[in-house]
């Protein structure tokens with residue numbers, strides 16, 4: 548019998564008294580195996596992180612082999628898997644001549660990226676521009692960077708030197724545009740205007756998600772290249788938070804690569820899919836130019852577990868698995884299919900206001916009370932009760948869907964079987980009909 552953790556563990560992003568989740572004892576592919584013997588199809592890659600599915604044999608073997616050889620050595624010493632992973636990341640991203648700073652996850656990758664940007668730009672207290680409706684982690688600076696309605700009252704962003712601008716949220720464009728491309732350009736222009744208002748000399752960095760994020764905004768294609776131009780023209784470091792969007796999630800190794808060289812940031816932050824989530828690991832990847840500016844001075848940051856060999860060995864195996872299993876291309880192909888299927892759901896269900904994403908296996912379905920007015924089903928970030936009921940019903944039928952506010956986030960492992968994916972969409976179709984019958988929606 549498994550030990551119940553309900554009374555002993557403090558669970559993140561939860562009301563403790565309400566936390567009751569099944570215990571997972573194993574997994575395979577896109578499936579999780581539960582202690583009660585059931586198996587559940589994971590349609591969110593847990594926290595959009597298990598891109599390689601669960602218990603990928605190559606990852607398990609690499610972790611086992613590294614554990615037998617060397618579990619840990621600090622970063623005052625060299626470690627083979629650390630060197631190998633850094634070289635692979637620089638090569639895959641085309642950041643040859645750059646450097647990689649390893650962290651333990653996404654939040655501290657963003658923290659350290661900001662520190663590095665402030666150091667190399669010689670603006671130790673320089674402003675950082677981030678955007679509303681973004682998520683960059685839950686450490687204090689990461690919370691300040693995040694434009695997250697759940698936590699904006701918990702932290703004084705200004706005290707951290709962080710400023711927010713409106714997001715490229717084309718479905719509800721904060722600039723009043725009904726054209727997605729124009730909305731993307733205007734959102735990038737808002738960053739340019741903010742830099743100009745503050746004075747480029749006082750801005751250390753712009754930090755944004757290039758594509759997928761937990762807040763469910765998928766920027767129009769015009770956005771990232773325009774942001775790159777605006778920051779480059781003003782000599783401001785651009786940091787791409789690729790914690791969720793990298794490693795195939797958006798159909799590329801790194802989401803900015805969709806735009807080719809015109810999207811290349813100065814730095815990017817990684818975590819989640821970096822090890823297929825098998826072992827915690829994050830990274831800040833620095834361009835050659837940024838790295839050169841640090842070359843002959845002290846780096847004022849560090850972590851005991853910086854470049855942990857066990858995690859880096861998992862990272863090497865993960866990168867090999869993405870390449871050998873053709874998972875980046877697979878995600879692009881299945882993402883397009885999933886997007887088309889979600890669009891068909893939209894034709895059948897009035898409650899679906901918008902479907903976006905689909906560059907890879909990341910598709911966002913936004914539910915509305917009224918399609919014409921686009922009135923939200925529940926005020927952001929609340930989740931409508933009918934959507935909660937839909938998720939519970941799906942779970943009872945063996946499929947786990949992730950939601951956020953009025954959004955259903957479809958982000959299964961890139962290894963998901965095509966039939967399983969089709970079955971999950973068919974289940975969603977049935978459950979949308981059951982839980983959002985027109986009479987209920989208009990209530």
Ligand SMILES: Cc1ncc(COP(=O)(O)O)c(C=O)c1O
Pocket residue numbers: 594651652653654655657682683684685756759760761788789790791792818819
């Ligand atoms: C875009 C983005 N950045 C940063 C983070 C924080 O990563 P972590 O939870 O590993 O600290 C997340 C987590 O969801 C994320 O989606």
